[in-house]
Amino acid sequence: MKNASFKIPDGVAAGLLGPNGSGKTTSFKLILGFIKPTAGNIRVFGLDPVKHENEVRSRIGYLPEKPVYPHVKLRVLIRHVARLRNVPSRDIERIAKLTGITRYLDFNVKSLSRGYIQRLGLALALLGDPDILLLDEPTANLDPLSRKEIIELIKDLMQDLGVTVIIATHILPELQQVANYIVFINKGQVIEYGDLGSIVTRYRVTATFKIRTSEPRKLASKLIMLENIRAVEITGDGLLVKATGEGVEEIKLYLEEAIGGAASLELISSELGELYEKLAGIN
Amino acid sequence: MSSMRSLQESIKRIFHHVDYIMGLQARLLYIFTIIFAVIVSYAFYTTPGFTISLLPLFFLIYAAMVSALATEPIDEISKGTIQVYLATGLTREEYYEAWLLGGIAFQTLVFALIYSIPAFIVNPRIFFITPSSYGLNVPMGILIVIGSLQIMYYGAIAMTVGALTKKRSLAVLSVFLLMVIIPFLVGIISSILTPNSAEHITSLVMLFCNQLFYAGIMSYKNIGVFGLSPVIESLIILMVFDIALILISDSVWRRIEI
Structure with a gap:
């Protein structure tokens, strides 16, 4: 990232757009404090995400680009994440229902299709009702039907939970169904950001x-x-x-x-x- | 008050993750533990001295398994699984401490208890028996302590090298070198040296690579390579190395990028 600076207001569905290698995943990792900026600073909820790992990340739900989950039953993994997030166990059923994985809770992760692995990722990200959802390429490597299902699910979640969603992607047809704000990154530089309506007009x-x-x-x-x-x-x-x-x-x-x-x-x-x-x- | 609460929360998260790690990763170790416990319990009833001769074998198997377990976090970094846990709010330090406790300290304790519990039940005096008929002049209790500290030593090396290089293979190799290859090579090299210098070099290398064997080999002597009792030298080296490695590893894990 080079002199990257952008703001995302509360409650929007923002698309973090850019070609492969433009810095979308790096932006997410910086927001989560997984990596440190070599220069400059980053504030999330007014805090340094590297120094205040728990305070920042406990308010963010994150779906990694290529998630690799341990080969355990979904219920075991979700229960563990719920305990780490201090979420009551009754919420597990609620989130599972919301993401459509209730009937797979006693299945092993390795038996799930890509589409359902993404649903599991969304369920884990939603535990604890985060203020922001960071979704890194949520529809990558999915078949068209699964892509459609995931996009519909994201739309439903936005409507039901009113959470701020930031979606990093370069798959545009799906993004234009959900995003109302965009940040465009290329070669580590923020080219444009703002409300989609005004950018489209401009x-x-x-x-x-x-x-x-x-x-x-x-x-x-x-x-x-x-x-x-x-x-x-x-x-x-x-x-x-x-x-x-x-x-x-x-x-x-x-x-x-x-x-x-x-x-x-x-x-x-x-x-x-x-x-x-x-x-x-x-x- | 709030810092006390956040410490409480942090400890809670560490133990949740320890519980999860042990349930998920240490199954093979528990199978061996049950088998070892049965063998050791039987041997203590029949020939307590013979039980201690099983120690090097059990020690090597345990050290290898604990070291392999200690490299799991590096595997989780390279695969990206760590993101699943850290994204929940678990900090790098908590993650590291959970592995240190669940992956190394707890398993080491299990190793010590396999010997200690049957011995304690059969006859607590077994801890003070010196199995001299097996060429060892070190009490059983001390050998168990040295063996346990050394398993921790190898685990800490695996975790530190893994954190520094982010390569699981290098972490495993470093433990294998210390545990097997270097002592073996030094033994071969020493055979072509004069008896006095061969013994000195072998002892010195053993003191830094395999303290259990050092304490065993040197147990017929009263003076070790640094002029102290060989057992005291082994214990000092192990404690200093264990603490130093844990501190180094902790500082690396605090800054590790994912």
Whole structure:
């Protein structure tokens, strides 16, 4: 990492993006105090993670990139982690249910598929209700079905627990389903970080927005005429508009002129691949 | 008050991990322990002197197993399993101390108890018997203490070398060198030297490599290589080395990167 500096606000689902070897896992290891910075300092919850290992790590749930678990029954491993985290044993059942591994609790770790090993990793990370979840490549090396399941699980966990999640990945289609904040790293340098909506707008990336309006048909017929609008879909309470980077400015201008800016744009999803290419080209 | 509570919490975490390690890693050792305990108990009833002649064999097997167990943390670092435990809030120091207790100290205690409990039940005076018919002029109790401290010595070496090099193979090799290879080579080299210098070199090497054998070999003499009783020399070397190795290993583990 070189002069890396970024902040992640509470409650967001942040994507730590970057090519292989860019420093994503290193960032996590620095946050957890597994390695020490050679220069500069790092503060997590206002504390040095190397000096205050327990205070920092007991508030973080971590799913390693390539987790290697001991070959024991899931129940044994989860119970041990629960004891280390000072979590009552009744929470084991709750977390197991939340992550969908209840029926595998008496199975040996070595008998699990990759998808279920990731579920186990999520269960271990969630014990003790951490303030932050660090997920390092949670869908790497999974088959498409398992990837989808894990992403759905992460989405559910975010909704149910309201925990801050930081996901390190370079697999974009899945990330764009969950992330609303990004930190882009390349060659150890932080290229960009911030709210996904503002970054998408700033880098003029194709994205889908929601516009709430009481007259969706009327607004749709106007917007579809604009040059950089790719698609408009009428929903129950407004419109879903897919626009290129330039189109976003057009929509904003149109909304300002037509209805005095009364309707706002809410980012639904964006083409992270396009953003990735633009950001990767900066360094 | 809060520092007292955090110390309590820390001790609790260490013992949770000790419990886990022993349940998970030391099964083979426990199987041997039961077998040894049965053999030793029977031998104490029949020929107490013969029991002590089993000590070198049991000692070598135990030392090898404890040393292998002491290198497990290095294996956990290289595989990444350690991250699973440290991510919970367990500190490096607690992790190290748990292994020191569960992997080395507790197993050493088990070795000592295999001999001590049957001897104590049969006749506590066995501890003071000197098995001179087997060429040893050291009381059984002292030999058991030296053997136990030496198992700890090899375990501590394995843990220290492993922490310094992060290589399990080097840790195992260093113990194997001290325990078997160096004494064996020195024995061969000494055979081509004059009897006096051969004895001196062999004794010196044994004092630093294999104190149990040193105490046994030199037990017919009253003076060891440093002018003290050979048994006292063995005990001093072992205690100094054990403490030094544990301190070195502790300082390395505090700073180890994962």
